[in-house]
Amino acid sequence: MTSDRDDPVYLDHAADTPMVPAALAAMAQAAARPGNAASLHGSGRRARRVLEESRESIGRDLGARPSEVVFTGGGTESVNLAIKGVFWARRAENPAATTVIASAVEHHAVLDAAEWLGEHEGATVVLLPVDGVGRVDPADLRSALEEAAGTVALVSVMWANNEVGTMQPIAELAAECARAGVPMHSDATQAAGHVPVDFDGSGLAALTIAAHKFGGPQGVGALLIGRNVACVPLAHGGGHERDLRSGTPNVAGAAGMAAALEVAVGRLDEEAARHAALRDRLIEGVRGIEGSVINGGAGHDVPALPAIAHVSFTDCEGDSLLMLLDARGIECATGSACSAGVARASHVLEAMRAAPDAARGSLRFSFGPESTDADVDRVLAALGQVVERARAAGLASTGAR
């Protein structure tokens, strides 16, 4: 077997993307000069200008007013600020408002923040079911809102799923929330820069983004939040960022995120079409492998992220598939989680009621700016044999069948 370790095929862009040159340049320029954006002297004013121009640029690219952009330390922090902050503010207004509604396929940043509110703040957490491709039915949200009428603090449903790529009917879900007078947050960490996102037109109260998913730096994100949405900060201090996120702002990080988003949004149509073609060719090739299952919206005519393909193979473990591909210089992600040494399907596939014998053997391939047809060829050339070997390894270790 030949190993191509020096030249890996990187197909894990949903975990992290390479920074685009414009973002690196913007960061280097901002970081090379001193200045706290809160200082009144010339250097401070220069830093403040870079920060505010970044805020304006991000607002322009996501249909938000600059004052609605709150810089944070990434997706997890933005989500926690939205879920906990809006919960606390709503409960302060109305002590009965203690229900948090979220979809069952949210990222753990959302699920664990909601669960924490359940354990420590007396919240009742309601998880909305999804269909076989991972979509929430707006009628289910309407029923949940009606059942918990008068007690709902907020709703959180992601724009697009990070494992299977399925997109949610955000406008319809936001309309249900508006009818019920309940603020809705959407985790758009995987969507921003990949599909059109228009915050002001969405009807949402708050929306999360993270720079490293669209060519910006890690550890930098934003919460877009309406001016009139009450939210209690997680951290207290100097009152930066509308008093929602105290701490010296990361000016270089904000500049890098704004530059990356501008590039991503500027070439969105072209890249979305290119990625969808790569994704669909990979999916077609995988269909030819015995015991394969295509998960999520892609391949099922349901709106999905163009850059994510999620596939399962019966009778093998995702970790084995991942390691065998890695040994052939192909880097992707597995959708299964290992709990106490026992591989099980991810909560997303469980919520989609995926057949357990296939769901454990799942892989996510996610494309980025440098992905090519040759990458898909490499995967398809390796995958059939990798699946066979993973199945054989599974049979040998269990002694079964």
Ligand SMILES: Cc1ncc(COP(=O)(O)O)c(C=O)c1O
């Ligand atoms: C949907 C979603 N939400 C939240 C996060 C967390 O973002 P971060 O790693 O920037 O904290 C991720 C990261 O993978 C994600 O995919």
